[in-house]
Amino acid sequence: MKLISWNVNGLRACMGKGFMDVIEQEQPDAICLQETKMLREQADFQFPGYLEYWNSAEKKGYSGTAIFTSTEPISAAYGIGCEDYDREGRAITLEYESFCLVTIYTPNSQRGLERLPFRMVFEDKLREYLYRLREKKPVVVCGDLNVAHRPIDLKNDKSNIGNAGYTYEERGKFSELLASGMTDTFRYLYPDKEEAYSWWSYRSNSRENNTGWRIDYFLCDKRLESRIEDSLILPQYTGSDHCPVCLILKEDENA
Template sequence: MRLISWNIDSLNATLTSDSARAVMSREVMNNIVEQDPEVIAIQETKLPRTGPTKKHEGILNDLFPDYEYVWCISEEPARKSYAGTMFLYKNHLKPSITYPKIDAPDTMDVEGRMITLEFGDFYVSQVYTPNAGSGLVRLEERQQWDEKYAEYLSSLDEKKPVIATGDFNVAHKEIDIAHPDRNHLSAGFTDEEREGFTQLLNKGFTDTFRYVNGDVTGQYSWWNQRAKTSKVNNSGWRIDYWLVSDRLADKVKKSDMLDSGERQDHTPLVLDIDID
């Protein structure tokens, strides 16, 4: 089974804009189509309150004629066209779909951050983890989220194995970031966030990229688009993940990044796993 995850930073813009960035994003989307995955997880869709428009639906149906799709969007009192997640899956698959609420703080539970697909013998769940924010203004709430989210994944794992993906907004170890020395107090690399991710893994989950690739360095999933040379200089962070229940780890055959060319920001992740 092949699965792909991508923080797209606006599905809306990717599908409808004519900007140079949107053109690059569509090239990445076409690369995903060529990979022919069974499941595609997308974060930061930034869709309107009503979900995909008829224009969005037409383009998605042209791009993905063999797929069904479901989405979760921000609801009041969260900001409009903020965050948001979507799953696309081959139409021969018939998962049960839930939109989890985890008793998260602030408006995090209504920001469209999670969708879970339940198959016969396993779950596939995606998340767009809240950012601790500029000046770490949301760090305390982020820590609460990490605890609640870990409890949620663990509750799924008690029932059947889990495949979890998304933008976790944390570089777990120093080898997961190009410049750990200068980012120690940056959102996504604080001791608190890194410890939260460690605690999640300790509940019985495997970081598949590290499981397959060991301690390889210099491979990242995000480059800051505000820094024009971040990708050219490979000043990146690995903050996007495919996790699996520990008992699925030996079924993972590939866990890697897909090439997104010159486009900065997130790059897609691919997971190949022997699972029915």
């Protein structure tokens, strides 16, 4: 099963910058989007062969998630059960036969860390939500988690300590999530791979110079580790300031 996650930084804009190339060339079984910044009825594009699940923010042109899947899920759920975050359209869960797929758009702590307290509570609420899901079946979590976990995950680690996305608090919450029984699939396969990033600032030719951050992830329940075939970053797609990331799962031998 091939899964893709992409912060598209506005789906309508990304549609004009090669979004469909990802679907046509990668042929994912499901593609999970963050920062869609739209309501479904605001555009007339179609995705043949895919069922669509949308969770848009109440605030227009802000946040939002979506999942397009070629396999009909058993069920779909929106949000993490906390109104303060759910009104921003930050999560969708699709239940499949052997696991639940959760796409997440974690709040950015913003300049001056104005939203860090808001984000810290989100981290705890998300971990609690995933714990409840995992009592039923394993989970795969993907999305823009807005944190570079380790120094290897961003170009200029020392000068960014304390900045949004690389505070000790944010990195600590990510460590807690992993310690709860989740695996960073990319680092599981490529623990020492350097200069592997998924987001680049639009300033200072950051993408051309590969001055980036790895803040987009596929995490999986440790119970699914044996099914990890590959975990990839796809920087060749340039329709956003983020690039897609990909997880390929082997078939469930117990299915």
